[in-house]
Amino acid sequence: MEFNKTLINWYSKHKRDLPWRRTKNPYYIWLSEIILQQTQVKQGLPYYEAFVKQFPTVFDLANASEDAVLKLWQGLGYYSRARNLHTTAKHIAFERDGEFPNAYKDLLQLKGVGDYTASAIASIAFNEPAAVVDGNVYRVLSRYYGIETPINSTQGIKEFKALATTLIDQKVPATFNQAIMEFGATQCKPKNPYCLVCPFSESCIALQKNQIHRLPVKLKKTKVKTKFFNFLVYIDNNMNTILEQRTEKGIWQNLYQFPLIESQRSLNVDEFHLLQTEDSKLLFKPFEYSLYNEKDIIHKLSHQHLHTKFWIIELEDIPAQAMPVSQLEKFPVPVLIGDFIKAFPFNSL
Secondary structure (H helix, E strand, C coil): CHHHHHHHHHHHHHCCCCHHHHCCCHHHHHHHHHHCCCCCHHHHHHHHHHHHHHCCCHHHHHHCCHHHHHHHHCCCCCCHHHHHHHHHHHHHHHHCCCCCCCCHHHHCCCCCCCHHHHHHHHHHHHCCCCCCCCHHHHHHHHHHHCCCCCCCCHHHHHHHHHHHHHHCCCCCHHHHHHHHHHHHHHCCCCCCCCHHHCCCCCCCHHHHCCCHHHCCCCCCCCCCEEEEEEEEEEEECCCEECCEECCCCCCCCCCEECCEEEECCCCCHHHHHHHCCCCCCCCCCCEEEEECCCCCEEEECCCEEEEEEEEEEEECCCCCCCEEHHHHHHCCCCHHHHHHHHHCCHHHC
């Protein structure tokens, strides 16, 4: 097909030199694909290199502690990816003797591996003509063919997968899949695509109809919730503090944080008494308190915005659960907590 030839020819001239493109090893390809889910290459590349260095084989990753995996993942977000990565590594290492499934349908059975990731691994590592459909592919196909079906609808997911399957080059599926993703990432970008120098400019329906700006179509996202977080940063005379692990399910599951109290609204320094609930550990006495940030630190997640205050609570001695503040940086924490730990002058107290 002319589309295939044009796309692959463009890729041969413009592809970026990325480490996971220099290998057929399914471990490295799987690792890169998990890291790059909902993550741009420029952000994911340092994490990929760090993981390969610290865990050069799937056995190294499987034998690591979850805390070590989460710590290395810190700052990349969507931490369920890291937990699933670790679970799957243990499955591959201990139940499959380090051998990855070599077919799309079997790769789908791995925890944390969906249609896109299974297709990518199957095509790149094992040359199976399984078409990838990610955000880049949705954008390229919707614009080129002028498709207005919402990409996050059931119908849209089926329609674009079927179309990609008809287009994939049966002889070089790995090259085709990487080419169409690269084209969407660097040429047919979400904003300000390079239409003037696009090899498809004469046949792109969206360009001809001046619809580039509105394609692909996406259904409205779920409403973003606003939450008010109050982190209690305890510090005693021996420079000890308290850090707790989040064990309940959620985006920060198994990460560590300072004791947390949610409030109905943002509180100022004169409203500290509203935090003194029975389970807040404010029963430690005597203590002095201050507010680290009078203005909320707003941390934006996909479905919620966290308006955050850090309360500094100084006391003589923490009777239980104490740990030295010097150990804080060893624990995997959300970026919000990590930024505070880096910025707060513990040594000046």
